[in-house]
Amino acid sequence: MTEAIERDVMEFDVVIVGAGPAGLACAIRCKQQNPELMVCVLEKGSEVGAQVLSGAVIEPSGLDLLFPDWRDDPPAICVPAVKDEFSLLTAKWKLRLFTPPQMNNHGNYIVSLGGLCAWLASRAEDLGVEIYPGFAAAEVLLDESGERVIGIRTGDMGVDAAGLPKDGYTPGIDIHARVTVLAEGCRGSLSKQLISRFKLDEGCEPQTYGIGIKELWQLPEGRVTPGLIQHSVGWPLDSRTYGGSFLYHLDQDRVAVGFVTGLDYSNPYLEPYEVFQQFKNHPKIKPLFEGGEIISSGARAIVEGGLQSLPKLELPGALLIGDSAGMVNVPKIKGTHMAMHAGIMAADRLATSQESTGWDAAWRSSPWADELKQVRNIRPGFRRGLWLGLVNAGIETITFGRLPWTLGHHADHSSLKLAAESDRPEWPKRDLPPRDRLAGVYFAATEHDENQPVHLQVSDTDICITRCREEYGNPCTRFCPANVYEMVEEQGAHRLQINSGNCVHCKTCDIKDPYQIINWVTPEGGSGPNYQGL
Amino acid sequence: MKVLVCVKRVVDYNVRIRVKPDGGGVVTDGVKMAMNPFDEIAVEEALRMREAGHVSEVVAVTIGDKKSQEQLRTALAMGADRAIWVEHEEAIQPLGVARVLKALAEREQPGLVLLGKQAIDDDCGQTAQMLAALWQRPQATYASEVVISGETVRVTREVDAGLEVIDVDLPAVISTDLRLNEPRYVKLPDIMKAKRKPMDSYTLPDLGVELPPLVERLETTPPPARTGGFKVESVEELVATLKEKGLV
Numbered sequence A: 001m002t003e004a005i006e007r008d009v010m011e012f013d014v015v016i017v018g019a020g021p022a023g024l025a026c027a028i029r030c031k032q033q034n035p036e037l038m039v040c041v042l043e044k045g046s047e048v049g050a051q052v053l054s055g056a057v058i059e060p061s062g063l064d065l066l067f068p069d070w071r072d073d074p075p076a077i078c079v080p081a082v083k084d085e086f087s088l089l090t091a092k093w094k095l096r097l098f099t100p101p102q103m104n105n106h107g108n109y110i111v112s113l114g115g116l117c118a119w120l121a122s123r124a125e126d127l128g129v130e131i132y133p134g135f136a137a138a139e140v141l142l143d144e145s146g147e148r149v150i151g152i153r154t155g156d157m158g159v160d161a162a163g164l165p166k167d168g169y170t171p172g173i174d175i176h177a178r179v180t181v182l183a184e185g186c187r188g189s190l191s192k193q194l195i196s197r198f199k200l201d202e203g204c205e206p207q208t209y210g211i212g213i214k215e216l217w218q219l220p221e222g223r224v225t226p227g228l229i230q231h232s233v234g235w236p237l238d239s240r241t242y243g244g245s246f247l248y249h250l251d252q253d254r255v256a257v258g259f260v261t262g263l264d265y266s267n268p269y270l271e272p273y274e275v276f277q278q279f280k281n282h283p284k285i286k287p288l289f290e291g292g293e294i295i296s297s298g299a300r301a302i303v304e305g306g307l308q309s310l311p312k313l314e315l316p317g318a319l320l321i322g323d324s325a326g327m328v329n330v331p332k333i334k335g336t337h338m339a340m341h342a343g344i345m346a347a348d349r350l351a352t353s354q355e356s357t358g359w360d361a362a363w364r365s366s367p368w369a370d371e372l373k374q375v376r377n378i379r380p381g382f383r384r385g386l387w388l389g390l391v392n393a394g395i396e397t398i399t400f401g402r403l404p405w406t407l408g409h410h411a412d413h414s415s416l417k418l419a420a421e422s423d424r425p426e427w428p429k430r431d432l433p434p435r436d437r438l439a440g441v442y443f444a445a446t447e448h449d450e451n452q453p454v455h456l457q458v459s460d461t462d463i464c465i466t467r468c469r470e471e472y473g474n475p476c477t478r479f480c481p482a483n484v485y486e487m488v489e490e491q492g493a494h495r496l497q498i499n500s501g502n503c504v505h506c507k508t509c510d511i512k513d514p515y516q517i518i519n520w521v522t523p524e525g526g527s528g529p530n531y532q533g534l
Numbered sequence B: 001m002k003v004l005v006c007v008k009r010v011v012d013y014n015v016r017i018r019v020k021p022d023g024g025g026v027v028t029d030g031v032k033m034a035m036n037p038f039d040e041i042a043v044e045e046a047l048r049m050r051e052a053g054h055v056s057e058v059v060a061v062t063i064g065d066k067k068s069q070e071q072l073r074t075a076l077a078m079g080a081d082r083a084i085w086v087e088h089e090e091a092i093q094p095l096g097v098a099r100v101l102k103a104l105a106e107r108e109q110p111g112l113v114l115l116g117k118q119a120i121d122d123d124c125g126q127t128a129q130m131l132a133a134l135w136q137r138p139q140a141t142y143a144s145e146v147v148i149s150g151e152t153v154r155v156t157r158e159v160d161a162g163l164e165v166i167d168v169d170l171p172a173v174i175s176t177d178l179r180l181n182e183p184r185y186v187k188l189p190d191i192m193k194a195k196r197k198p199m200d201s202y203t204l205p206d207l208g209v210e211l212p213p214l215v216e217r218l219e220t221t222p223p224p225a226r227t228g229g230f231k232v233e234s235v236e237e238l239v240a241t242l243k244e245k246g247l248v
Helices: A021-033 A061-066 A113-126 A189-197 A272-280 A336-350 A359-364 A367-374 A378-384 A386-398 A437-444 A461-471 A508-512 B037-051 B066-078 B094-108 B127-135 B188-194 B235-244
Strands: A009-017 A039-043 A078-080 A083-089 A094-097 A109-111 A130-133 A137-142 A149-154 A157-159 A165-170 A174-182 A209-218 A228-234 A243-249 A254-262 A293-303 A318-320 A456-458 A485-490 A493-498 A518-520 B002-006 B009-011 B033-035 B057-064 B082-087 B112-116 B139-149 B152-159 B162-169 B172-176 B199-203
Touching: A009 A021, A009 A149, A009 B188, A021 A039, A021 A061, A021 A113, A021 A336, A039 A174, A061 A336, A109 A113, A113 A130, A130 B188, A137 A174, A137 A189, A174 A189, A174 A336, A189 A318, A209 A272, A209 A508, A228 A386, A243 A272, A254 A272, A293 A437, A293 A508, A336 A359, A336 A367, A359 A367, A378 A386, A456 A493, A461 A485, A461 A493, A508 A518, B002 B037, B002 B094, B009 B066, B033 B037, B033 B066, B037 B057, B037 B066, B037 B112, B037 B139, B037 B172, B057 B066, B057 B094, B066 B082, B066 B188, B066 B199, B082 B094, B094 B112, B094 B127, B112 B127, B127 B139, B127 B172, B139 B162, B152 B172
Parallel strands: A009 A039, A009 A174, A039 A130, A083 A228, A174 A318, B002 B057, B002 B112, B057 B082, B082 B199, B112 B172, B139 B172
Antiparallel strands: A078 A109, A083 A094, A137 A149, A149 A174, A157 A165, A209 A254, A209 A293, A228 A243, A243 A254, A456 A518, A485 A493, B009 B033, B139 B152, B152 B162
């Protein structure tokens, strides 16, 4: 049905996929440097910020560069960092540890990254950037040779579950641009295709990820300490699994709480969502939340591979910035500043010439590449467990990353042990809301028109009911934070049921599925979570 | 014939509504807002009338703060020809809206005023009726089908007993129900074009309208929290439990 369709074509100088911090910083800087430039930003969420989720404590240097006066009119949630705490949790106790220097947040701000993006978008529109929320960039357009990106195609609207047009079917349009900037965030669906097609990751270590689950809470009066930043490692994870919690105290009696679990975990029975809930119900943490209510919640994968996993950042006609590429400083637990600076640096080049050539080399000789180089061995050091990881992190920190080696990663989808060799974790009973994942996903306000093609494409569901069931016990039913995947038993036979309407677009399934048969593609534009203040 | 379509900026239907801790209304700061879904149906119907040749101009109107212009832009992107923004910061009640619309109807002389049967924020469902009374024109509410023929319009109304079909003379006021149509998807190039479509703005003094609040809201409270359920083992236990709770 795609062949005979006549599509509108729009022409821009620069098209940016994704209205996150990288894409918006790039768009803003393009217009600041060259107001003549025609810049368009596409965003799959129903509005800017609706599908942005981060901790988030940010370094404001990128914001300072774009808008030196931003503090006069700050984004909706913006609390100056006051104090850092780093702890080790055991099942019953919380032990304060020395705060690693990377985690010192003096001069930083706790924000809602979604709120910051909405704020950036309104500034960008004032500068003349065309921002289109509710439109997913569904396909990359290549020239006749297939060697050069010439733009993107937005997703068709009004297609039914069988792939046939409904009443009101509206074909997507082609947006041609001299350069396409991929700023989709972690595991972007177009970036994934292009990285593979153009072999941008040749010679790189495999990318590795984490899954972050977050809730924003409204607490009874007087409990929060605005500006307090608390992190923990240890329980509920065992010492072989990487991860930790964050608890950021905001203003107006609100806290942001979340837990990141490294997706290189090995136990197929692990449920990252349950790990997060257990953390909240820890005897030293739970009193903070009792009597409060959840405002919003969601989940998102995070790139953790660092410099050694960073693909080549350019291909003919397109470039990668931010988490689409993997620009996160894991020990700092920060990527927003890197994303914004990458957007700004790319824009400084695009303002004069809309060519992608040279971007990779330019970024790799920037201070941001140095920042990632210095910490490159810290995350992989945790592969041998929490204790050796902490010792290695200490050594790497003292030596500023100057040791002459670079540690590698394994792909997350290949790190699972067989179910037969693994134990089911046993958790204490807990009583803070939400009761389970379905109750939790309600706070993500996620919405997908039921009558549309399933956007989680499983290429071979036979594997699910045979090999995966036997070998790994269907880990998709546990790693998904939104209960999208269920194995249903009907008359003695098993069947995979995909509740795609629950999907919060975190991309964990695309990453962790051990057979790599799940492909996350964009649903109809505007579908997905509608986060508030995440 | 000209159609005036009224749209309202409301909290998006996907958003989980939260009541302010002090009971003074619902939280709207940082909350996703959208066009009232019934008004979207009204816009769609007006556009279909224009496409069918019954209507020459579709004018979208809203009353609200500067941000409510976003919903007018949505109406323009769907296809409305021009927009009217009546600037007003505070919350507004149905009679006030009806007075503003009456003033605009007198200026614009539309053949038809289309609006949603109710707004999903206050659920009043009164504006269309009040406007018809003030403007002294016929009304057809809860429309699930609208057919224009010459100087009259045949409207199928959704009523408790089923469907009621009435003919009304134009100009008239019609309020739209859910099953009237399914609004179109906005096309990306049309969003761009909408930015260049004309938008007139008025203040209440411009229109000679005053809006004293007539209804005082005492308190807003969230619905009581649901208490957890439990499973029963047998029909006997179910009946016993229901009896115990005085439910059967």
